[in-house]
Amino acid sequence: MSDTPETADSAVLERLYAVIESRRGADPDSSYTAKLFAKGTPKIAQKVGEEAVEAVIEAMAGDRDRLAEESADLLYHLLVLWAAADVKPAEVWRALAKREGKTGLRK
Numbered sequence: 287m288s289d290t291p292e293t294a295d296s297a298v299l300e301r302l303y304a305v306i307e308s309r310r311g312a313d314p315d316s317s318y319t320a321k322l323f324a325k326g327t328p329k330i331a332q333k334v335g336e337e338a339v340e341a342v343i344e345a346m347a348g349d350r351d352r353l354a355e356e357s358a359d360l361l362y363h364l365l366v367l368w369a370a371a372d373v374k375p376a377e378v379w380r381a382l383a384k385r386e387g388k389t390g391l392r393k
Contacts, residue, residue: 299361299365299375300375302361302362302365303365303368303369303374303375305319306319306362306365306366306369307369309323310323310369311323319366322363322366322370323366323369323370326370327367327370327371330363330366330367330370331367333363333366334360334363334364334367337356337359337360337362337363338360340356340359340360341353341356341357341359341360343356344356
């Protein structure tokens with residue numbers, strides 16, 4: 287089930303990760319995600335860096351809508367990087383949870 291923009295929440299990341307995982311080993315000509323996997327971790331990491339820079343540029347420009355779009359691109363590419371490294375989202379959520387109360391995350 288697809289969320290509407292009004293009802294979307296962070297669960298979309300879990301669903302996106304599952305789609306990304308399903309593209310592993312797919313034909314690179316049929317899927318951008320499969321093409322990234324075929325190019326390997328260095329290319330995926332490069333894309334994460336590029337998207338991070340683009341998000342920073344939009345933040346500095348004060349363009350909230352473009353920042354949201356570039357952030358979505360950044361998160362997508364970050365999830366591809368996690369999948370390439372066999373890092374599951376739950377591992378990242380646990381790492382964040384361990385930091386609660388220590389690095390600005392307060393209950």
